[in-house]
Amino acid sequence: MAIVAEPGLDAPAVARAIHEAGARRDGPFVLIDCALPDAAALEQQIFSTAARRGTLALVNVDGLPGPLQARLARVLRDGQIDPDASGAGTAFDVRAIAAVSSEPDDAIQEGVLRRDLWTRFSLRLDLPPLRQRSADIPMLVGCLVGDAADSARVPVPRFSREALILLGALPWRRNFDELREVLEVLVRAVIGGAVRLEDVLDHVALEPVVWSQGSPTNLREARLSFERHYIARVLSRHRGRMEDAARSLGMQRTNLYRKVRQLGLGVPRTRQP
Known part of the structure; x- marks a missing residue:
């Protein structure tokens, strides 16, 4: 499984939840940050037997050096580590979960993530940002x-x-x-x-707001301007459907109609499917 999540979305916690809900929940859960600079230590951690019959969670998997990514891709493909001439090797009996913080296709194009490694993780889970x-x-x-x-x-x-x-x-x-x-x-x-x-x-350090009709001169004007902007954005997201917008805002539809008129937004006349 692959998790695509921006920084701050706690992909490790999601990986642990997947482990605890899966068939290998009684096995170990081993979390490795692949962005660590010590490649030798990373290689030892990844290919040790610590996660045997459990889950190996690799966050920032695109941070692995290229040769290590290539080796991991082969091991995941073959299910064993370092087979000898006869084809026998140590079984790599783990459930592997990879996590990246940027779009994988972009990382592949930039050469920081190997395609043959990424394709070993067939199921993708995208975590929406807040x-x-x-x-x-x-x-x-x-x-x-x-x-x-x-x-x-x-x-x-x-x-x-x-x-x-x-x-x-x-x-x-x-x-x-x-x-x-x-x-x-x-x-x-x-x-x-x-x-x-x-x-x-x-x-709270708020980002600068671009006011449509000049900067407000007091808190009341700032609040009204914020409400106007926010409600307009919610209405746009719900394509003018007042009932859906009211539910999203946590208010009664009749109160939303009243608020829309007070703020001079205009009541939507049509509803798009």
Whole structure:
């Protein structure tokens, strides 16, 4: 199996979950970061028998030196290590999972990933980045904020709806790594209180926003501008389907109609399939 995941999406955790759900879950789980610079140590780890009858998870597999990639491709093809003249060798009895953080076809074209190795991993799993999962941010915050509060030794705070909407609109370029860092900042900022929109604006480094009609002069104007931009984006994503957009926003459809009129967005007149 192959996992394609941007940095910060915790591909090792996904690999472990696959191992624990599979037929080899009673065997060992061996995780190796192939980006480590010591090629000799990597070779020894990969071809040892530590993962026998278990799972060998190779993250950043495109970081392996070319000769080591070639050897691994042969071993995965033959199912054995270093066969002798008679064809007998040590059985390579593992489930191999490879993970890369960029598009494999690009890595192959650039010469950093061998095609004969990549094709040994026939089943591909693409993990979507957080910027494509804005509707999941409230759930993810709920799952992760407890760990952040425990680490800071503070009570778990509540989050206002507006704060969650803003968090859902952020690009999260470092995915879960960045989300965890933001939550650690926010739980220390409010010390058990409620995380409001103002707290996110005060304590999270937001990317510059291009305002369509000049910069807002106060918080109310900034909030209205953000709501207008965010709701317009959700409506566009759902192709004007108000019911689907309302569900994504966590609000009643009638309230969304009212909000759309208040923000001057215009109510969609047609619905595309």
